[in-house]
Amino acid sequence: MKRFVFGAVSCTFILAVNSLYSSSDDVIELTPTNFNSEVIQSDSLWLVEFYAPWCGHCQRLTSDWKKAATALKGVVKVGAVDADKHQSLGGQYGVGGFPTIKVFGSNKNKPEDYQGGRTSDAIVDAALSALQSLVKDRLGGRRGYDSGRQGGRENGAGSKKDVIELNDDNFDKTVLNSDDVWLVEFFAPWCGHCKNLEPEWAAAATEVKEQTKGKIKLAAVDATVNQMLTSRYGIRGFPTIKIFQKGEDPIDYDGGRSKADIVTRALDLFSESAPPPELLEIINESILTKTCEDHQLCIISVLPHILDTGAAGRNSYLEVILKLADKYKKKMWGWVWTEAGAQLDLEKSLGIGGFGYPAMAAINSRKMKFALLKGSFSEQGINEFLRELSFGRGSTSPVGGGALPKIYILEPWDGKDGELPAEDDIDLSDVELDDFGKDEL
Template sequence: MELQLLLVLFIGWASAMYDSKDDVVELTSANFQKQVINDDSIWIVEFYAPWCGHCKSLVPEYKKAAKALKGLVKVGAVDMTQHQAVGQPYNVQGFPTIKIFGGDKKKPTDFQGARTAQAFIDAAVNELKKTAQARLGGKSSSSGSDSGSRGGKGGNDVVELTDSNFEELVLNSKDLWLVEFFAPWCGHCKNLEPHWKTAATELKGKIKLGALDATVHSVTASKFNVRGYPSIKYFGPGEKSVEDAVDYDGGRTSGDIVQWALQKVTENLPAPEVQQATSQEVVEEACKDKQLCIVSFLPHILDCQSKCRNDYLALLKELADKYKKNIWGWVWTEAGQQPELEEAFGIGGFGYPAMIAVNSRKMKFSTLTGPFQKDGISEFLRALSYGKGKTSSVKGEKFPKVAKVDAWDGKDGVLPESDDIDLSDVDLDDDVKEKKTEL
């Protein structure tokens, strides 16, 4: 069974899903700023990958919406395999991601509706009304309250924190937290409130956002030496103490908050395990649903004993941690242990150690041609993360079979003992005499 790997990094193998005949505007790194950001029009923008099944299913409905909205709201699409930099500022992490760029282009909103033409049209009309109302100077139909309550009511994903629940919800939690300490009369706090709510929704499931009225719950606020408003503090994973609080130093827009928080989420991701390719199941489990699978071929244990091998494995673990945000799979095997893997990827010509990065969905791979050292491998992986690097086709156009082998026991290699020949019953002198007689 072939591994089901998703790839954004190898580019040029799939054509865009929209063309000039469609009402969907093709957006690129070259025109996005001018077409979307610097334009007064409202935009619905899809960030997609041509290989993505959900993206392909979306095409007909998206085209219908673009045709219906022509002249009212502009509809565009960005091929992220070709223009990855366009989506980076907006934390595009899955496909398709759809955002609406309304009156404030610096703060696009996520489209959360059904993926139908009617849902896109409804969202566009709502954005039109909101933008027109803002330009007119009117107020939103949903008025806020200055009662001091900022948390979890009416669809709000901000958790309301108090003196009585702070320790249980935040300090004793294993979750990541961003906590705002505010005062109801504080103007900066009021300005921050909608951004804080938006960020809480976007970050749901990744990091929790809370708010504590420091004028009411002064015991907790004093523990963290809160002297100004708003004060924002970050709490990392695992059980925490007051000393573990870190001052937030990012911007005050929802985009700034989300970007800062996602960086913390990435930093706290566990490093992927570097597993030995002992069977087909192990390799599939390690690389399933990953963008790429990094496969290393280490020297035979007799050529590189336990210390040498452990040094290589430590290097691979370090690099797996460094590039963990790419969510790649990592496996290794010993020279000669998986002959079909070596043949499929042409490893014999490079010697050991060797490394390849494979996209088994496309049956394409890249080979490390530089030194198998930290700098050489890091340069190779960095190029992959930007979608660069020479690719080759997997021999046979299918993922090779992985043989079932024993896992390395962590010990040095030992040459097999040869059987000793017992010569005690052989009279060599008599044998020599017989030979002389014959001569």
């Protein structure tokens, strides 16, 4: 009798170990036999735990998993797979440890890894969040950047037109051989975080393209389809964003995931990689017009006449301007200069001259307003002036006449010292100087 009782107790213990859940629970037991019909072909959102009966973490999760299943009953399906017994099913979804929880949402063939807490409250919150994403996807008809291709993300209404789609075949030619800087997102279509990032990434791509003239590009790779790239760059989670610059190893993007964060990082990369802005001499109307119209601000310097400074003096001024232009290059301002007296209408419209030369002004051609440098024309003085401009501070005045003034066509400076104009010789050989003296007397 004792042996029978012992055997019964032993049998009960083995069953308990081999089955963390029973038919009386709201957790649905899944096997290779019913997994496809229950989960894959279902329109419902599923949370599925892959567990091993001997796993201590799995055993501790059991109570909370049951509570979550009961709370979500009729709203979200909660299931469990004994992946120790059904190793083929666990292997199909890359289960390498226990417990592993996966979220089967809109794309049942590409479930998302659950990354939340292991309490019933956390599980329920995550389920409801995933359910909300699923409903919004259905409402908007979205699946990703390119819905017409397997594994892609829909390109809805052209809103993602500036996100460049990359794959195993075009990556090296498009990115690695490019002189531009690339921010590349490696995503999975089923990933909730990727879906949240998608509109921010698309909006940032458009703004970055505009502000950097296409020199910084945002792209996307479906990591579930392009396994070669995924393996080459060690992509282990989604979304992963990497920065590619020609001749350098890729680096991880570790900034925020909002449009503003992405744009800020892209502009920093642009300023780091961009050459110094050009400093153009105003020798015709198109130079001033294009510089001012193509940039938020155009910085105009009026340098002393070449006869007052010589080539060495002028070059020292130009070097200071170029140094500051490089420092503020991420502002993408335009930079021009002229010689005192060469463009008098321009000087008059900006009120230049009253403070002497050299002088500097900044024009906002869209508002037709300008700010004038009141401090010294030195690296420190100009830096303070430009810093105030960068913060949107400083007093401004309307451009005289309400428009850019007439610009005269000039020959560009040849880089040499100035020469005094030649004077005509006066022939006094036929003048009797003594006669002048007599007349005076």
